[in-house]
Amino acid sequence: MSALLIDLETPWVEKYRPKSFSEIVSQNIAINNLTEFVLKQDIPHMIFTGPAGTGKTSTALIIAKTMVGENNYHRNVLELNASDTVRMDYVRTVIKNFIDHSMIIKNKSLKFVILDEADNIPGQVQQALRRIIEKTSTSVKFILLCNYINKIIDPIISRCAVFRFANLSKEIVIERLKFISEQENLKIPKEKSEEFFTTLYFISGGDLRKAINTLQMSVALELVDNLDLDELFKISGYIDNNTMKKLVEILNDCQVGKVKDLLSSVENFDSRNFIRQIVEILPELTIKQDKYPLINAFIGEIDFRISQGADERIQMTALLSELIANITNE
Numbered sequence: 001m002s003a004l005l006i007d008l009e010t011p012w013v014e015k016y017r018p019k020s021f022s023e024i025v026s027q028n029i030a031i032n033n034l035t036e037f038v039l040k041q042d043i044p045h046m047i048f049t050g051p052a053g054t055g056k057t058s059t060a061l062i063i064a065k066t067m068v069g070e071n072n073y074h075r076n077v078l079e080l081n082a083s084d085t086v087r088m089d090y091v092r093t094v095i096k097n098f099i100d101h102s103m104i105i106k107n108k109s110l111k112f113v114i115l116d117e118a119d120n121i122p123g124q125v126q127q128a129l130r131r132i133i134e135k136t137s138t139s140v141k142f143i144l145l146c147n148y149i150n151k152i153i154d155p156i157i158s159r160c161a162v163f164r165f166a167n168l169s170k171e172i173v174i175e176r177l178k179f180i181s182e183q184e185n186l187k188i189p190k191e192k193s194e195e196f197f198t199t200l201y202f203i204s205g206g207d208l209r210k211a212i213n214t215l216q217m218s219v220a221l222e223l224v225d226n227l228d229l230d231e232l233f234k235i236s237g238y239i240d241n242n243t244m245k246k247l248v249e250i251l252n253d254c255q256v257g258k259v260k261d262l263l264s265s266v267e268n269f270d271s272r273n274f275i276r277q278i279v280e281i282l283p284e285l286t287i288k289q290d291k292y293p294l295i296n297a298f299i300g301e302i303d304f305r306i307s308q309g310a311d312e313r314i315q316m317t318a319l320l321s322e323l324i325a326n327i328t329n330e
Contacts, residue, residue: 013212016179052207189227238276259317264313
């Protein structure tokens with residue numbers, strides 16, 4: 001692979017970020033309605049909700065740039081990551097100053113406030129934000145981006161047009177990864193290319209942004225030349241394929257002791273990733289079909305316990321022990 005032909009300095013998620021509505025993939029319903037708003041120059045406050053990496057931020061940026069123009073963008077658009085910065089004092093200072101400045105300057109062009117991860121804004125701050133939104137409906141438009149709209153208070157939701165962004169299909173994600181690979185002149189071994197792109201999709205969980213970042217990381221770490229997928233799993237916080245194959249054998253043989261030994265041997269343990277891999281191997285285990293609802297419910301319980309601070313390895317041991325208890329050797 002010729003490193004001279006590959007751009008590793010620029011983040012590929014930015015380099016290949018959609019620049020127009022036509023480049024947003026697999027969100028036809030939302031994009032068609034938004035295009036109508038832009039054409040009519042009639043923009044409401046908006047909430048974009050849906051999984052990560054589905055185009056919410058890109059769409060918000062396209063709307064803002066289309067409405068205010070490239071030259072006025074940095075003056076007329078305030079971009080914030082709500083999880084990092086939006087607290088009460090920030091709402092009262094930075095956002096309020098931006099709003100107030102927009103109202104007193106002679107240029108009456110439209111302004112935008114784009115709040116990413118708005119579902120992480122504390123409820124008290126959302127109440128203050130609601131009052132600001134009420135007072136700025138004509139001069140400044142808010143675009144709130146969130147994964148979970150149920151964490152946004154109703155008074156804000158009622159003042160916004162809500163657009164839902166759907167999960168991207170495996171085919172869409174892989175098609176985009178292949179396009180970027182071609183643009184960057186990546187020399188991916190043909191015999192492993194499909195497995196490579198499928199692995200990137202699995203690691204990303206359908207998050208196109210994460211898939212692109214992982215692709216660029218694999219190139220930067222020179223994993224593409226020899227395409228070591230196990231190494232790719234490890235650096236992404238997953239357990240390598242060989243270890244997972246051993247786990248399937250141990251589980252089907254009902255060897256509880258070896259399960260504990262295997263878990264002890266795993267470094268850089270990430271329980272959420274491991275749970276995803278366990279779900280993937282369930283069809284390879286000799287479990288009766290009528291047991292799957294109970295197992296799925298138990299997996300959800302384990303995931304909840306971990307989210308509440310329970311020890312990850314203890315919970316994973318409990319999960320694997322439950323799987324063994326439902327293995328049949330008939």
